[in-house]
Amino acid sequence: MGKDLATGTTFPVAVGANYQTRPTIAGRSVAWLELSSDSTRLMVQSLDGGPLTIVATLPLTQGQSDGPTFGEVALSDTYIAWSEVAPRNANRLHPWTLRIMNRVTQRSNTVVAGVLSPSGTRPQLALSDHQLVWTLGGVQITDLQSGATRALFTDPASDPVIQGDVLVWISQSSLWGVQLPSGTARQLAANITTATSVTLAGGWLVWQNAGGPQDGRLTARRLAEVFVGR
Amino acid sequence: MKRSTSIGMGALALCALLTAGFGSTGPVAAAQGDSRSFPETGHTVRGPFLQYWQQHGGLAQQGYPLTEELQEVSDTNGTTYTMQYFERAVFELHPENAAPYNVQLSLLGVFGYGHRYGVWGVPNQHPSTENPRYFPQTRHTLGGTFRTYWEQHGGLAQQGYPLSEEFQEVSALNGQTYTVQYFQRAVFERHPENVGTPAEVLLSQLGTFRQRDKYQNLVIPAPGAGRVQLGPRGSASYLVWTEGTPGQVGSQDILGVNLQTNQPLTIANGLGDQSTPAIAGSLVVWEDHGCGRPAAAAISWAKIWQLERHFR
Numbered sequence: 001m002g003k004d005l006a007t008g009t010t011f012p013v014a015v016g017a018n019y020q021t022r023p024t025i026a027g028r029s030v031a032w033l034e035l036s037s038d039s040t041r042l043m044v045q046s047l048d049g050g051p052l053t054i055v056a057t058l059p060l061t062q063g064q065s066d067g068p069t070f071g072e073v074a075l076s077d078t079y080i081a082w083s084e085v086a087p088r089n090a091n092r093l094h095p096w097t098l099r100i101m102n103r104v105t106q107r108s109n110t111v112v113a114g115v116l117s118p119s120g121t122r123p124q125l126a127l128s129d130h131q132l133v134w135t136l137g138g139v140q141i142t143d144l145q146s147g148a149t150r151a152l153f154t155d156p157a158s159d160p161v162i163q164g165d166v167l168v169w170i171s172q173s174s175l176w177g178v179q180l181p182s183g184t185a186r187q188l189a190a191n192i193t194t195a196t197s198v199t200l201a202g203g204w205l206v207w208q209n210a211g212g213p214q215d216g217r218l219t220a221r222r223l224a225e226v227f228v229g230r
Numbered sequence: 231m232k233r234s235t236s237i238g239m240g241a242l243a244l245c246a247l248l249t250a251g252f253g254s255t256g257p258v259a260a261a262q263g264d265s266r267s268f269p270e271t272g273h274t275v276r277g278p279f280l281q282y283w284q285q286h287g288g289l290a291q292q293g294y295p296l297t298e299e300l301q302e303v304s305d306t307n308g309t310t311y312t313m314q315y316f317e318r319a320v321f322e323l324h325p326e327n328a329a330p331y332n333v334q335l336s337l338l339g340v341f342g343y344g345h346r347y348g349v350w351g352v353p354n355q356h357p358s359t360e361n362p363r364y365f366p367q368t369r370h371t372l373g374g375t376f377r378t379y380w381e382q383h384g385g386l387a388q389q390g391y392p393l394s395e396e397f398q399e400v401s402a403l404n405g406q407t408y409t410v411q412y413f414q415r416a417v418f419e420r421h422p423e424n425v426g427t428p429a430e431v432l433l434s435q436l437g438t439f440r441q442r443d444k445y446q447n448l449v450i451p452a453p454g455a456g457r458v459q460l461g462p463r464g465s466a467s468y469l470v471w472t473e474g475t476p477g478q479v480g481s482q483d484i485l486g487v488n489l490q491t492n493q494p495l496t497i498a499n500g501l502g503d504q505s506t507p508a509i510a511g512s513l514v515v516w517e518d519h520g521c522g523r524p525a526a527a528a529i530s531w532a533k534i535w536q537l538e539r540h541f542r
Binding site: 219 | 347448450453459460464466467468504508511516517
């Protein structure tokens with residue numbers, strides 16, 4: 001479902017007998033995963049109408065609980081990015097790929113491929129136009145126009161969020177960030193140790209706390225304050 | 231960036247034009263010597279700032295003062311200046327310069343454009359072909375009614391160079407689409423409903439939103455008893471999240487807050503769970519696991535678990 005907060009209008013995004021999950025939105029386009037009786041599909045559609053685009057399809061094998069599946073999805077006006085995780089191989093590792101599709105040309109390609117341990121964290125994605133941020137271990141950024149990838153942070157990281165030239169993420173329950181394109185990764189506030197989810201909202205950094213006196217509550221701090229002296 | 235394309239802004243600007251006369255300072259304030267107090271906002275403008283305000287369009291161009299003079303570090307060069315916020319501009323005092331260059335305007339359009347569209351700008355822009363004037367300094371073109379307005383209202387000194395071409399922008403406040411163009415110190419907005427009047431081109435209240443960005447606190451409502459707030463997501467104008475009671479099926483709702491007004495929002499609180507919101511501008515989408523959802527009947531939960539397990 002969807003709602004325009006400016007007008008109060010509620011509208012359906014994807015309906016039907018299938019199971020839709022993990023919606024994401026950029027501009028006036030929405031992407032989501034849809035599970036049917038025989039496959040999982042990654043879909044994109046404009047809220048203004050037009051054709052429904054099936055970006056990728058993974059089969060569901062009857063009786064197999066460990067089939068291929070989609071990981072995270074990220075969307076911008078120009079690109080859609082997603083990860084695919086395959087069943088365990090002989091070494092009990094999951095091969096995975098990070099893929100993108102140019103929404104203008106409809107061309108898809110693989111950005112990076114690797115393997116995941118069964119208990120390891122899955123890659124998480126953030127996308128701003130042609131800048132793709134992905135966490136797996138550290139934080140990497142790939143320019144989808146040039147194909148160049150560089151590491152921004154090497155410690156374990158999750159929850160990347162990018163808004164304009166500001167990129168933030170969580171590492172060991174602390175908040176980190178960088179001012180692109182040339183800034184250096186820095187801890188945004190030394191006394192934040194309970195962050196478990198983070199976002200950028202206007203000029204604010206907002207995060208969810210797990211533990212501590214603010215457990216279960218959101219907390220906000222001005223971006224200008226946490227990035228002071230950048 | 232928070233910028234106005236709202237009915238409220240338009241109404242205020244139009245009201246200002248009708249009451250004050252376009253380009254005049256209008257009988258809106260109590261003047262005394264080189265200072266003028268504005269009961270509408272409770273602030274006073276003095277000295278060089280008042281002189282600049284009077285000589286550069288007054289109320290219609292600059293808007294009401296929102297603050298007294300204050301000391302602030304410039305985001306442009308890191309230097310501390312005496313500043314004063316107005317609805318559509320922020321004045322900086324540069325005593326190192328002789329008049330009329332001792333008062334300069336902050337680059338609100340630069341801040342706003344970067345805040346909203348990042349370093350890569352807006353895709354699919356189209357230069358105006360109506361009486362166009364090209365600016366090699368920023369490689370953008372000014373034309374039509376926007377060029378007329380720019381030339382009649384201070385030009386480079388007041389508005390700055392164009393930072394974009396004209397493009398369609400959906401208002402974060404009222405969902406209406408307007409043709410806009412960003413400049414270093416302003417955003418022009420074309421209002422077809424005002425064609426033929428001085429209000430055909432209106433300025434966004436960049437000063438208002440800049441002041442809110444820097445000085446207004448964000449008030450996030452506390453969760454209800456026994457409930458927790460999860461998965462915040464934000465846009466330039468809104469913050470949304472999931473709120474629910476741990477372990478209680480059907481308790482999850484989508485809530486939010488308007489960053490410009492601090493108004494709390496109940497976005498979706500129907501039967502069943504609503505969760506995992508995503509937002510762009512004013513548009514929110516979410517997973518609806520309401521009781522009427524047809525998916526559960528068609529798809530086995532084992533398969534749903536297979537899909538969902540990688541997000542756990």
